[in-house]
Amino acid sequence: MKRPETIGPTAAIEPAAVSPRLHRIVEIDALRGFALCGILLANVLVMSGLDGLSGGSAGPTASGLDQVAHWLVMALVQTKFYLLFSFLFGYSFTLQMDAAERDGAPFAPRMLRRLLGLFVLGALHAVLLYPGDILTTYALLGLILLAARAVDPARMWRAALRVYGVVAGLYLLLGAAVALVDTGEGDEGLAASAASAAELTTAYRGGPPDVVRANMDAWSDILVGLLMMGGMVVAAFLAGFVAGRRRLLADTGTPERTARLRRVCLWGLAVGLPGGVLMAAGTVGPLGARWEIPAFILGMLTAPALSAAYASGLLLWFTTPRGARLAARLAPAGRMALTNYLAQSVVMALVFTGYGAALYGRVGAAAVLGGTLLFYGFQLAASAWLMSRHRLGPVERLLRAVTLWGRPAPGG
Template structure:
């Protein structure tokens, strides 16, 4: 569910750590009139792709996804794997992409200014392009698409493009506070529902799974029909998660206006504090969500658990961001960043191709393995897919500046085909 194209240009030379490790390659690949990329942003985006893939793989493989009804036939290993994904990944990585979306928005503004172009028409065209891609993605491949949400809430960023960094941060805090208060009220209200009523709602939910399984194992038409049938419920969830997406957008906007990812060495002590505090707040909330989702705490907690997880997820996301940035300052972290960055440069292509591959595996488009595999083999396969994407991304980004879908979205954004100078001239390796 990523913030993707037109995202990683910044005006600065390469520095130490990952910056120095990538500096020569970036300088070789960049066109003379374009600034070097920020390798940390690309690496963070590549890291986020892994978390998104782990969550989406479980959601696309079975109706018993993380945070949903408990699969009574799941093995202890499968439940452990699903619980780990729910605690460490669910709700965190779409916020990381949202933060990077807001950060990259400032870079797009700077790019338009350098070229003497009006930023608003470009941004509106890009937003429309994201919405169309998201709609096709949701109908044909995966109803959990985030691109449409990004496109709609991205209109707020366009309206707020000239606000001060302080205003952006204050707005992010306000939006987060209001969204959290609303969700917590809903979660606390669920405690007044009896265990019998909660169990009844779970039974009603699982009763509809048989039809879903049949549709996804049927044929291509039944897959599309199943996706369309789930869209209303998905759209109803947008307002609930939209507040957290907007808060992450605005936080990214704040950081982008101050270029806080441009030379992170100035903020080492602050990042360490955020990392520790974020883990201290986010991990307990995530563990509570995982325990509630597993059914260990009883049916009454099945709604409050995800609520607490969503409210505390931004803290753990902040810890992930700062932890990765600190890690990338080490020699091993710099090598890891070199591995992740190419996948992050073509994150939109990778995000959509993940859904395509999983649709071919789990639905009637291909093997129709929906609800036939446990969480453990699904996650193992997702890790294999991610490794393949890292290798293919490195090869493709060694020859081109953009991934295929990024190139298409850039053409829509600019209302013209990208010129040759927009591509790298790096020799094949």
């Protein structure tokens, strides 16, 4: 099946507001920087031909180390980090509203231009580099936040819970139907899947025109999965907006908020980890193919808990001396997360498709993930260097120009 977590950052993972003179919230930038690693680990499985689009598993050799690496990513990463970015989208939306008010600018036209710019970037990204792009989906669903921005936070929180409840009910029905119904495809279905994977592999190892055609064909299929995730994204948007209105990520070192973060972290781990283990067991093993989709769905439904545990655990750690140093290392990457996300796709396309080395389906999961972590370390270093010299990353600067429509930055 096609994995829906083949996604990345949004307009809201650009700096928290369009005015670079604003005081930055280091913890939010650090959360974005951390989430970039998870997004990269999830996306590289697809772009390397190990997961999702190719119908592959742990790689051509499928060694024990490959299986373990793939299993861990499915359990701890897959479907967790797009929710964290969605939450940050909603949180940063409130900061952008505040920035527009301080600048004396109408918010709606500014945000509409921003969402349009994000949609165009996402469409180009999907066609040229990676069909699992979610920028277009975020741009469209961002219109919901724009329309609902005046809603009382308490009502918005209840709406987020209702949206999640409806999505959970639909997913559980789908999972039960798949588990109980025998499609009867048997060997014919497996043969068709193998033929499709072989065709996709040939395309991604071909020239740039072949890659673009394969991306366009795959995008139409992936859009179905992204639309299925839409409800979860909207719920996370709304939850993040409520958190932003109540400034829940500010002053996280106070006793009251520390206690709340600890509770969220513990409950999130208790609920989210078993769901992640079940997802990995169903998609990588040892459960059989019949349980792949039901296990994946249950993993998706518990993913918000693990996402919340990651975020709250990091926020707690950031209040310690060592955690503060970690936040300082992660924050520059988070300040230019949109640039970093697109750069990840450029590098992965050069490594795994006909744009460059064409290693699609030729490298095992352990080597792919090890190289990915090294590249993420390089991104952290490059981001620190760039942010020490500039206020915005290059793509963030472009999106900001579209957002402000050529209006010069105050004091810029």
